Amino acid sequence: MKKIVLLLAILAFLISLVTFFYSQNSSDLVYVDVNKLLDGYKRTKVVRGEFEKKAKVLKSNVDSLVTDWQKELKLYEKERSKFSKKELELKQQLLSNKQQQINNYQQAIQKQIQSEDQKATQTVVNDINDYVKEFGKKKGYKIIFGASGSGNIMYADKTADLTEEVLEGLNAEYEGEK
Numbered sequence: 001m002k003k004i005v006l007l008l009a010i011l012a013f014l015i016s017l018v019t020f021f022y023s024q025n026s027s028d029l030v031y032v033d034v035n036k037l038l039d040g041y042k043r044t045k046v047v048r049g050e051f052e053k054k055a056k057v058l059k060s061n062v063d064s065l066v067t068d069w070q071k072e073l074k075l076y077e078k079e080r081s082k083f084s085k086k087e088l089e090l091k092q093q094l095l096s097n098k099q100q101q102i103n104n105y106q107q108a109i110q111k112q113i114q115s116e117d118q119k120a121t122q123t124v125v126n127d128i129n130d131y132v133k134e135f136g137k138k139k140g141y142k143i144i145f146g147a148s149g150s151g152n153i154m155y156a157d158k159t160a161d162l163t164e165e166v167l168e169g170l171n172a173e174y175e176g177e178k
Helices: 002-025 034-040 042-082 085-139 163-177
Strands: 029-033 143-147
Touching: 029 034, 029 163, 034 042, 034 085, 034 163, 042 085, 042 163, 085 143, 085 163
Parallel strands: 029 143
Antiparallel strands: none
C-alpha cells in the first residue's frame, strides 16, 4: 500500500512539474508588428490608392488656379504700359485679391488632404485593432502587444510574434468582405 501511495505521489509530482513548465513556456504574452500589419494588409493599399486619387484631383485644382493666375499676371506685365494709373491700381488690387484667395484655398485643400489622410489611416487601424481583439479572444491570449519599431517592445522571442498569422487572417477576412 505504501508503494502505491509513494508511486502516486511521485506521479502527481511529475505531472505538476510538467504542467508548471508547460504553462511557463506557453506564454499568454504575444505581439504583432504593427508596421508589417499596416503594410501587408490589403485594405491599406486600396484605401491609400483611393486617397491618393482624391488628393491628386484636389492638388490639380489648385495647380490650375495658380496657372490661371500666373497667366493673368504675365498678361498684366505685358500690357501694363497701356493702362492708366487708376486702371493699374485696380488691376494690381484684383491680382492681389485673387492671389490671396488662391493661397486661402490652397491652405484649405492642404487641411482637407491631411484630414482625409488621417481618416483613411484611422479606418485601416480600426480594422486591424478590431480583428486583433477578436483574434486574441478566440485564441485565448491575455495580452497582444503592438510593436511599431519605436521602442515599445525592445525584445521579444520570435515564437511570441503573431504578425504573419494575424495578417493572413486579416487579409482573408477582408477578401471575404469584398
